[in-house]
Amino acid sequence: MKLCMIGTGYVGLVSGACFSDMGNKVICADIDKKKISQLNLGKIPIYEPGLEELVKKNFNQKRLSFTTNISWAIRNSDIIFICVGTPTFKNSNKADLKYVFQVANLISKNISKYKLIVTKSTVPVTTGDKIENIIKKRNKKILFDVVSNPEFLREGEAIRDFIYPDRVVVGTLSKKANRVMKSLYLPIVKKDSRYFNTSRRGAELVKYASNAFLATKISYINELANLCEKASVDIKDISIGIGLDQRIGERFLRAGPAYGGSCFPKDTKALVDTGDKFKVNLSIVKNVVKSNENRKDLLIKRIHQIMGKKCKNKKITFLGVTFKPNTDDMREATSLKMISYLSKKGAKIYYNDPSGKKDILDKIKNVKFCKSISSACFKSDLIILHTEWNDYKQLNFKKLVNKNNFKIYDLRNLYSPKKMLRNKINYFGIGR
Ligand SMILES: NC(=O)c1ccc[n+]([C@@H]2O[C@H](COP(=O)([O-])OP(=O)(O)OC[C@H]3O[C@@H](n4cnc5c(N)ncnc54)[C@H](O)[C@@H]3O)[C@@H](O)[C@H]2O)c1
Structure with missing residues (x-):
């Protein structure tokens, strides 16, 4: 089948690569020129285990391509997946759907034969109705279907989750659309995943x-x-x-x-x-x-307490800053609030993360990225185990820190408090 993914982020790129690996012809389209030119050079803009190999394989076999020409991608596809972001409006709980509606408008201008439009972005119930209305305004006579197919993949496990999902949820009451979606997902559903067809609003709310x-x-x-x-x-x-x-x-x-x-x-x-x-x-x-x-506030207070209310000029090390392991995603990571608080208190913050340096932390005073765990930990006053990357699960802290009286705050309970006590390390965990 000929598909396009509009929005080539975590969801669009992973699902595009996986669909192409199943033998479909997939165009991944995005307005981000830098992202698309990187992808065309074989560079993967996100950290996701296994993705690089999958993208390269399908790109080389000409089943997967990348473009910034979104209208072209729409015209050359039978199934159009909307995979753009749906962030929250500032100072509100409301989802900002401007990217979704931009794509809907563009689709409405580029339909000349039947298209299946599939919303993979997470959108509030009734958004499918709105997308349908936008497209209907220009295309009264052309048949199309708008389906909801929410994505449940987790960053860090995205490929496995996509290929072996617990369920595939498809929201449509159109028999034709359901038939096409079922055959698209057949290679996945064969592997014991449940294909669940419900109404479009139902699928939106399930997510x-x-x-x-x-x-x-x-x-x-x-x-x-x-x-x-x-x-x-x-x-x-x-x-x-x-x-x-x-x-x-x-x-x-x-x-x-x-x-x-x-x-x-x-x-x-x-x-x-x-x-x-x-x-x-x-x-x-x-x-x-x-x-x-x-x-977030409670844990910050706890750090303050662990430090005896003295953070000024103390070296505080973060092992891991991403919100979870195996991703480079910093969106809403607890570390962000902790690091800006500690920086304001005059601490010197050193961090290591296997997914690399973070631009968002460059804006905060007294924050330094360390390529190695040892340079991040050396002579530290407090080590905060923030993200449970495998790299941090078997460390010899005494050797790494190389000084007395350092403290460890293990936010993931990776280490045994008893062993820490035996090694005379000042150790604090969560809920223990
Ligand atoms: N990240 C996840 O783990 C995950 C999992 C399941 C569902 N989702 C949902 O999927 C959606 C996408 O999430 P994401 O994490 O992939 O976002 P993302 O920010 O990584 O990617 C979104 C992409 O859309 C592009 N874009 C924005 N407007 C565009 C337009 N008009 N035309 C073409 N491209 C455009 C952006 O440039 C960006 O590359 C969200 O609704 C999210 O809630 C995300």
């Missing part, structure tokens, strides 16, 4: 309901971790104890920093906004958003 549920699980265990710290109980035992109940499940029950990334923070807010629009009080989700914000 938000999933993300808000997972965010709730994280906030729930994080709040319990606060209680564990006061009650001298190890949160890991609570996670195991409740996770063994199959009705609850063990995943997303690891206490840590506030949830971050490009999805949970914005999607929980957008769901609250949708509830407000329909005059439904989604009080649980509202409180999850609040709890997550409070958590």
Whole structure:
């Protein structure tokens, strides 16, 4: 089949590469000229394990191409995937859909035969109706379908998630559109994934309901971790104890920093906004958003306390700054708030991250990227284990820091408090 992905970010590039690997002809289109010229030179603009090989293979076999000519991409495809960003408006919970509607307008100008338009971007319920209306205005006589096909991949595991998803959700009541979508996804669905067809609005809401549920699980265990710290109980035992109940499940029950990334923070807010629009009080989700914000402040206070309220001129090391491992994504990472706070307090911040230096941290005073873990840790006063990259799981801190009286704040509970005590290291974890 001939497809195009409009928006070549985490979702557009991964799904485009995977669809092309299944034998489809895929055009990845984006307005970002730098991104597209990099891709045409074989350079991958994001950090995602396995993606480079997949892109190169399909690019060389001429099944995958890249362009900034979006109208051309639309005209030369039968199925058009909308994969642009849907960020939150500043100072509001509302999803900003301007990129989605820009694409819808462009599609409306470039249809001359039947097209299947598929929204992969995460969009509030009823957005599909709006996209349909935009395209209908110009194309009264031409048949087209607008389908919702939310994406559930996780950064860092994106290719595996795309090829082996738990489910493929397709929102359409059109038999024709459903038939085309089913045959597109056949190679994936054959591998035991459930193909679930529902209404377009249903599919749109499934995505938000999933993300808000997972965010709730994280906030729930994080709040319990606060209680564990006061009650001298190890949160890991609570996670195991409740996770063994199959009705609850063990995943997303690891206490840590506030949830971050490009999805949970914005999607929980957008769901609250949708509830407000329909005059439904989604009080649980509202409180999850609040709890997550409070958590950032709470952890900052804890750092302050660990440092004996003295941060000025102290060397503070961050091991990992991304919101989770195996991605370079800094969107809504807890580290951002922590680092700007510590910088204001006069600390000298050194960080290492396997995904490299972060431009967003260049804007903050007294922050330095270290290529090696050892230079980041050398003579540090406090090491904050922020992201659980494998690189940080077996470190000899005494050797790395090479001084007495340093402290470790392990936000991911990667190390054993008992072993740390035995090694006379001043160690603090989460909920233990
Ligand atoms: N990142 C994830 O893990 C993930 C997972 C599931 C769903 N989603 C959803 O998928 C959507 C895309 O997310 P992402 O992380 O891939 O975003 P992203 O920011 O990485 O990529 C979006 C791309 O769209 C491009 N773009 C913007 N306007 C455009 C236009 N008019 N025409 C063509 N290209 C345009 C941008 O230049 C950018 O490259 C969002 O709605 C997000 O919520 C993301």
